[in-house]
Amino acid sequence: MTAAPATNNAAVAPLAAERARYDAGRSFSVQEAHRHVRDLFGHRVWIYWTDFLLSLAVGVTAFWAAGPLGLLSPAGLLCSLVAALALYRCFAFIHEIAHFRAKRALRGFRIGWNVLVGIPLLAPVFLYESHGExxxxxxxxxxxxxxxxxxxxxxxxxxxxxxxGSFALPFFGPVRFGLLAPLGWLIPPLRRRVHRSLSTIKLDLEYQGRQPVGRRERASWAAQEAAAAVYVWAMAALAVSGAVPVSRLLQWYAVFSVLALANSLRILAAHRYLGNEEEMSVVEQMLDTVNYPRNRWLAELWAPVGLRLHALHHLMPGLPYHAYGAAHRRLVTALPADSAYRLTESPGMARSLRELWHSCRAHRRAGAILPLRPRTAPEAGGVR
Incomplete structure (x- = not known):
């Protein structure tokens, strides 16, 4: 008879934690937080290039080295894992590019990233242009x-x-760009459907994107699609001719799957996902997002390029990733110990995933499970 109350308390604990966070958020001042870090918003482009190129060099070298060492040998498997994590770090720069695409200082980096990583990974930058939403x-x-x-x-x-879904993602790019894009060039209705449904990096699979707007954007999307299509066809030709062994294709699938899995787990751990499909203020966004200030080097493996301090990013989306560490330290020092900002911290991914699991169960017991309904995006020229 004494076990039931404990079970009920465990069930409602996540709901009580939600209320505590949002109660604390009522007194949080975004302006005060910005005042402590206002000098950190400058971009150091050389850091972007150095970090990106070193990560790319490590990823490519490790991927190649796995072959001579034996793809299934312990050393070969370790090299493939290193390649996956290094290329994942390279891929994560698309987040910075999406935020600062209008900055002239980063235009060269955007082009370089797209040529060296975006096209080869079949994730050109236009797939992430909806991130502002x-x-x-x-x-x-x-x-x-x-x-x-x-x-x-x-x-x-x-x-x-x-x-x-991470294990299906390696097939998305070849189908999207190697098959559907060329067919879309010949069949306009198919092209419009591909742009709506398959041209956005998204969590919500029912989300409908927009069409490219204006001659310049249409040309940009078409050029990126064409480059990705040529890359798919070239890789297919090399594979058919035997120039690229099947073992290397299987290695690529494994590396891409690990990359996608790391990103999927990061996505689940990046937010608390407590929204109710209603508008949220900046403070509410911050409280719905998670920081991982502990175990920095480990966190950088699965949440690279500043993504480990994601609540800070939602509080100050204009802050460059290389300033996150300094900004976080200043805020922790300057803000009160009971500041809502402190409530965004988590000791690690495992804890956040467990909390998400418990939140799902708590809301289910409370009868707050939401039905999924069709989702639409504004047409071109609408609110972005």
Whole structure:
């Protein structure tokens, strides 16, 4: 008879934690937080290039070295893992590019990243141009946010699908760019459908994107699609001719799957996903997002390029990733010990994933499971 109350308390604990965070957020001042870090918003482009090129060199070298060492040998498997994590770090720069694409100082970096990583990974930069919606106060957490689902209020199976989908992602690029893009050039209705449904990096698979706007953007998307298509065809020709062994293709699948899995787990751990498809203020966004200040070097492996301090990023999306560490230290020092900013911290990914699991169960017991409904994005020229 004494076990039931403990079970009930455990069930409602996540809901009580939600209330405590949002109560603390009422007194949080965004302006005061910015005042402590206002000198850190300058971009150091040389850091971007150095970090990116070193990561790329490590990734490519490790991928190649796995062959001579034996792809299935312990040393070969270790090299493939290093390649996956290094290329994952390279890929993560697309997040910085999406935020600062209008900055002239980073235009060269955007082009270089797209040529060296975006096209080879079949993730050109135009696939992430909707990211601004994820930081819009009117769109974050709503049905018009491609990168958000109220996972904490949904069945656990939705989170499981996100993880399992990682193993299908290596096939997305070849099909999207090697097959559907060329067909779309010949069949305009198919091209428009591909742009709506398959041209956005997204968590919400039902999200419908937009068409490219204006001659310049249409030309940019078409050029990136064409480059990715040529890359797919070239790799297919090399594989058919035997120039690229099947073992290397299997290695690439494994490396890409590990990269995608790391990113999927990071996505699940980046937010608390407690939204109810309603607008959220900047402070509410911050409280719905998670910082990982501990175990920095480990966290950088699965949440690279500043993504480990994701709550800080949602509080100050204009801050360059290389300033996150200094900004976080200043805020922790300057803000009160009971500041809402402190409530964004988590000791690690495992803890956050467990909390997401418990939140799903708590909301299910409370009868707060939300149905998924079709989601649409504004047409070209609408709110972005």
């Amino acid at each position: 994820h930081h819009n106060k009117k769109l974050y957490g709503t049905e018009r946010d491609a990168e958000y689902l109220p996972l904490a209020r949904l069945s656990v199976r939705h989170s499981v699908v996100v993880v399992l």
